[in-house]
Amino acid sequence: MEFAEKVFFKYLKERGFYNTAQRRLVVQEFLRLEGHVCADELYRAVKKKHPRVGQTTVFRTVKLLKEAKLAAEVNFTGKRRRFEHEWGHRHHDHLICVGCGRTIEFANKQIEKIQQQVTGSMNFQPLHHRLEIFGHCLKCRKEKGE
Amino acid sequence: MEFAEKVFFKYLKERGFYNTAQRRLVVQEFLRLEGHVCADELYRAVKKKHPRVGQTTVFRTVKLLKEAKLAAEVNFTGKRRRFEHEWGHRHHDHLICVGCGRTIEFANKQIEKIQQQVTGSMNFQPLHHRLEIFGHCLKCRKEKGE
DNA sequence: TTTGAATATGAAAATGATTGTCATTTCCAT
DNA sequence: ATGGAAATGACAATCATTTTCATATTCAAA
Numbered sequence: 001m002e003f004a005e006k007v008f009f010k011y012l013k014e015r016g017f018y019n020t021a022q023r024r025l026v027v028q029e030f031l032r033l034e035g036h037v038c039a040d041e042l043y044r045a046v047k048k049k050h051p052r053v054g055q056t057t058v059f060r061t062v063k064l065l066k067e068a069k070l071a072a073e074v075n076f077t078g079k080r081r082r083f084e085h086e087w088g089h090r091h092h093d094h095l096i097c098v099g100c101g102r103t104i105e106f107a108n109k110q111i112e113k114i115q116q117q118v119t120g121s122m123n124f125q126p127l128h129h130r131l132e133i134f135g136h137c138l139k140c141r142k143e144k145g146e
Numbered sequence: 147m148e149f150a151e152k153v154f155f156k157y158l159k160e161r162g163f164y165n166t167a168q169r170r171l172v173v174q175e176f177l178r179l180e181g182h183v184c185a186d187e188l189y190r191a192v193k194k195k196h197p198r199v200g201q202t203t204v205f206r207t208v209k210l211l212k213e214a215k216l217a218a219e220v221n222f223t224g225k226r227r228r229f230e231h232e233w234g235h236r237h238h239d240h241l242i243c244v245g246c247g248r249t250i251e252f253a254n255k256q257i258e259k260i261q262q263q264v265t266g267s268m269n270f271q272p273l274h275h276r277l278e279i280f281g282h283c284l285k286c287r288k289e290k291g292e
Numbered sequence: 293t294t295t296g297a298a299t300a301t302g303a304a305a306a307t308g309a310t311t312g313t314c315a316t317t318t319c320c321a322t
Numbered sequence: 323a324t325g326g327a328a329a330t331g332a333c334a335a336t337c338a339t340t341t342t343c344a345t346a347t348t349c350a351a352a
Contacts, residue, residue: 098273201331
């Protein structure tokens with residue numbers, strides 16, 4: 001059992017929510033999957049092993065995972081909301097290739113500085129940020145003969 | 147007639163699209179509205195003055211406005227896509243208050259620097275970026291007794 | 293171990309933002 | 323004025339997500 005699972009169970013207990021078998025299956029599968037996963041993909045992965053779990057339950061559990069800060073929502077251009085692991089992960093931002101859609105994660109401390117500059121002069125208290133840089137990845141550039 | 151309208155008409159003509167009365171009404175209303183507008187809000191504004199214009203047409207025209215770079219899509223937390231004026235506006239980013247939802251625009255050149263740093267080391271060619279800083283605005287902080 | 297209040301489930305229905313369809317209209321170059 | 327092609331609008335369709343509700347499950351207390 002991963003520590004993140006324990007965090008989830010603790011979250012449930014503290015709020016008087018049940019620790020159901022379905023929720024355990026969903027959180028396990030979510031933590032097993034990599035990258036950015038939409039709810040439907042998660043549902044299909046869960047259903048493959050546990051056909052009795054309903055789609056609605058997966059959607060509901062994803063919502064809980066998000067509230068418990070285990071999952072963070074990312075949504076670059078697609079219509080579907082996508083989620084990535086949040087608990088135990090340092091904050092990072094994304095490079096998004098507009099050609100093939102792949103994403104590259106990066107971390108840069110300078111942004112926090114800018115954040116302080118910008119928000120300080122506006123009496124705005126920052127909580128978190130999101131930086132997305134759109135462009136062309138190496139692979140797409142090579143395919144275009146660059 | 148605003149210059150942005152002319153840009154739109156030129157865009158239509160260059161691509162062999164018609165310059166219809168409906169499209170003229172929609173672009174005028176779009177340019178008249180301020181801030182971040184969702185397609186439905188635009189439709190309702192247009193319909194108020196010109197009840198014969200259909201909702202589908204508004205959606206389609208918004209799509210064209212976006213392609214013509216008159217409208218830029220912004221979408222912070224809501225489910226609906228929202229649009230803001232793009233043509234004739236310098237690039238800017240957003241502070242978003244998680245308390246009341248208001249947004250504050252800001253421009254900061256340092257981000258381009260970070261962009262170059264990050265993408266340079268990854269062989270990624272940047273096209274554009276989006277920085278969203280979430281936090282609490284002055285008003286919400288005052289209401290919370292800060 | 294049993295009980296029962298409250299939460300959770302899942303299948304089906306509903307929602308709603310957006311897009312597709314198609315008969316008809318309109319645009320605009322000739 | 324003509325006609326080919328784009329556009330319209332009402333309605334239908336789509337699809338990711340949420341709601342409904344009868345039933346199941348959890349878990350703390352007895």
